[in-house]
Amino acid sequence: xxxxxxxxxxxxxxxxxxxxxxxxxxxxxxxxxxxxxxxxxxxxxxxxxxxxxxxxxxxxxxxxxxxxxxxxxxxxxxxxxxxxxxxxxxxxxxxxxxxxxxxxxxxxxxxxxxxxxxxxxxxxxxxxxxxxxxxxxxxxxxxxxxxxxxxxxxxxxxxxxxxxxxxxxxxxxxxxxxxxxxxxxxxxxxxxxxxxxx
Numbered sequence: 463x464x465x466x467x468x469x470x471x472x473x474x475x476x477x478x479x480x481x482x483x484x485x486x487x488x489x490x491x492x493x494x495x496x497x498x499x500x501x502x503x504x505x506x507x508x509x510x511x512x513x514x515x516x517x518x519x520x521x522x523x524x525x526x527x528x529x530x531x532x533x534x535x536x537x538x539x540x541x542x543x544x545x546x547x548x549x550x551x552x553x554x555x556x557x558x559x560x561x562x563x564x565x566x567x568x569x570x571x572x573x574x575x576x577x578x579x580x581x582x583x584x585x586x587x588x589x590x591x592x593x594x595x596x597x598x599x600x601x602x603x604x605x606x607x608x609x610x611x612x613x614x615x616x617x618x619x620x621x622x623x624x625x626x627x628x629x630x631x632x633x634x635x636x637x638x639x640x641x642x643x644x645x646x647x648x649x650x651x652x653x654x655x656x657x658x659x660x
Contacts, residue, residue: 503621506532513537513560513611516584519635520558523628530628534617539609546587546602546610553591553598555614556636559583562608567601580605589636591615 510532514520520528537560540546546557549569559581566579566587578600581587587602592615613632622629 503530503533503625506530506535507537509560510535510537510611513558513583513609516560517558517586518584519556519586519589519632519639522635523631527628527631530621530625531613531632532611534613534621536612536614537609538612539607540604542604542606542608544604544608546604546608547598548601549599550597553588553596554616555612556586556588556592557602558586558611558613560609560611563605564608564610565603565605567603568599575601586639589639592618592633592636 506529511528514523514528514532514535520531523531540562546564547553549567561583564581564585564587565577566581567575567577570576581602588598590596592613595615618629618632
């Protein structure tokens, strides 16, 4: 007999919609699954946000963007004479100076260190470490007591999975900073500046 084994109710009809399983007419629609929310990020420290706000690297960031980046950043303090990183070590993070001065040194002929730059609050260094894996081409040493904000490549890679726009904006800022350093640069600093102080 027609309709036997079809599962349709007697005298009833099936409702068929594209992409939706067939169901008897009058049956209640199944509730849609709730949207998957991005995982909550840890709260950003106010002093970290303040340090990022003072850096030219983050000049175009909104308050929300600053909070996102600051949520994965770490504040570190170094006594005078302490290396932040040394030449030829693997670059894994960029740094923003919140307080104090940092000397950028390279080894010259005979192994002697030569100071190229003195950086202070609001300056950033090590930016190229976010773009590529490679050795540092210089050393960074605390000239005085220094406080820096560290943003690691690993943390940015994790943040990119849920907040890609903020991470893309940071990487674009890094490219802009590296490009601006080469403009009108002293020839002796060309190699250093184009390296992004890795």
